[in-house]
Amino acid sequence: MGFIEADIAVVHGRVVENFRIPFGEDLYFKVVLVPGFSDGHAHPQVVDGGLRPGVLWRDSYDWIENRDLAVDEVMVRRDLNLASKLALLTFYRALLEGTTLISLTGRLAANVKAWISMTPRPKAVMLPTVMDREGWTVEEVKRDYQRVSMMVGDGLARLGVFVHSIRLAGRNTIGEALRLASQRGGLIGLHMGEGRSEAEDFKEVFGEPPYPSRIVPVHCIDDDTTTIGLQCVSCPLTNILLYGRTRTSLAGVGNFGSDWPLLLGTVSRHLPIIARRFKEPPDSIMRIATIGGYRIYDIPPDGDIVGYDVSLQKILEGKAKPKFVSVKWETAVYEGTLTNNNLTLEDVEKTITETIKEATEKYGKGDKPYIPKLPSHP
Numbered sequence: 001m002g003f004i005e006a007d008i009a010v011v012h013g014r015v016v017e018n019f020r021i022p023f024g025e026d027l028y029f030k031v032v033l034v035p036g037f038s039d040g041h042a043h044p045q046v047v048d049g050g051l052r053p054g055v056l057w058r059d060s061y062d063w064i065e066n067r068d069l070a071v072d073e074v075m076v077r078r079d080l081n082l083a084s085k086l087a088l089l090t091f092y093r094a095l096l097e098g099t100t101l102i103s104l105t106g107r108l109a110a111n112v113k114a115w116i117s118m119t120p121r122p123k124a125v126m127l128p129t130v131m132d133r134e135g136w137t138v139e140e141v142k143r144d145y146q147r148v149s150m151m152v153g154d155g156l157a158r159l160g161v162f163v164h165s166i167r168l169a170g171r172n173t174i175g176e177a178l179r180l181a182s183q184r185g186g187l188i189g190l191h192m193g194e195g196r197s198e199a200e201d202f203k204e205v206f207g208e209p210p211y212p213s214r215i216v217p218v219h220c221i222d223d224d225t226t227t228i229g230l231q232c233v234s235c236p237l238t239n240i241l242l243y244g245r246t247r248t249s250l251a252g253v254g255n256f257g258s259d260w261p262l263l264l265g266t267v268s269r270h271l272p273i274i275a276r277r278f279k280e281p282p283d284s285i286m287r288i289a290t291i292g293g294y295r296i297y298d299i300p301p302d303g304d305i306v307g308y309d310v311s312l313q314k315i316l317e318g319k320a321k322p323k324f325v326s327v328k329w330e331t332a333v334y335e336g337t338l339t340n341n342n343l344t345l346e347d348v349e350k351t352i353t354e355t356i357k358e359a360t361e362k363y364g365k366g367d368k369p370y371i372p373k374l375p376s377h378p
């Protein structure tokens with residue numbers, strides 16, 4: 001028995017000095033995060049954002065109709081091996097970037113297959129996407145649920161359904177999604193206010209609080225979700241890339257999401273952009289970026305610790321890779337490498353690039369997807 005000790009710790013968003021906590025061995029860090037980062041919205045099968053340099057969209061509906069995808073996303077999701085490899089790389093990257101909780105949309109069977117294949121693994125929220133389009137129907141999600149329902153039972157994951165958006169899922173679909181979510185774990189996510197206000201549409205569909213499920217709206221560029229009694233997951237980086245703008249304040253923001261973790265890294269990489277945009281004190285940003293996701297999804301943060309040998313300033317600048325990560329007291333990253341396979345972040349990023357290339361070759365239209373520059377480590 002030993003202790004984890006640190007000069008500075010961010011404990012549930014509060015900065016404290018001379019931190020010490022019992023652990024299986026003696027470890028010392030300059031900074032520890034308790035818990036680590038939480039990434040409240042991530043599409044692990046997105047290998048192409050349909051972006052073009054200099055092109056912006058009015059709102060999410062404009063983007064989804066008019067984006068220029070170089071890779072067929074339905075085929076990527078259908079390819080269970082490829083889709084689960086992409087999910088696995090997302091989990092690896094998350095841990096190596098200090099993200100101890102991640103909420104995934106996309107293909108449920110692929111995400112669960114990847115998640116159970118690794119130990120230790122990050123805590124996870126699995127919200128498979130439904131909308132009225134082939135590849136995303138409630139029936140398809142139900143089939144995936146039948147395949148995986150016995151697999152997720154160790155308390156490290158929560159399940160539910162992600163309604164793509166109010167306009168891309170009819171009333172029947174949303175009703176079915178609510179029923180499915182209440183049978184499978186009670187969580188509902190949805191894209192909302194992504195370029196246009198949807199609070200009134202939301203009230204028409206979901207009524208007034210209390211809601212039958214825990215609902216987590218995502219993006220909320222144009223809505224203050226406190227008016228519907230909810231906290232939002234904001235994805236500032238993709239909002240800026242897609243629409244040239246994001247929310248102007250953190251009021252009602254409970255957590256941040258990376259949206260496209262394979263293209264943009266997980267939330268810890270986005271901190272400098274978040275700090276520049278919102279101009280809030282570091283402890284508010286760190287609270288939302290760490291314990292925020294645990295609170296919004298109601299996941300216990302016990303045993304999730306991230307250790308760094310650099311200053312808190314460097315972490316806020318997005319220029320820090322953790323030396324150590326534990327999830328539920330189990331060491332997942334040691335000396336900057338994954339404990340179960342010795343991979344470093346550089347190794348994983350190389351494999352991500354290769355796998356995106358593989359997906360593009362297999363399911364592409366011939367042209368290369370435009371990938372924006374990743375917020376970089378030194």
Ligand SMILES: [Zn+2]
Pocket residue numbers: 041043191218259
């Ligand atoms: Zn999304």
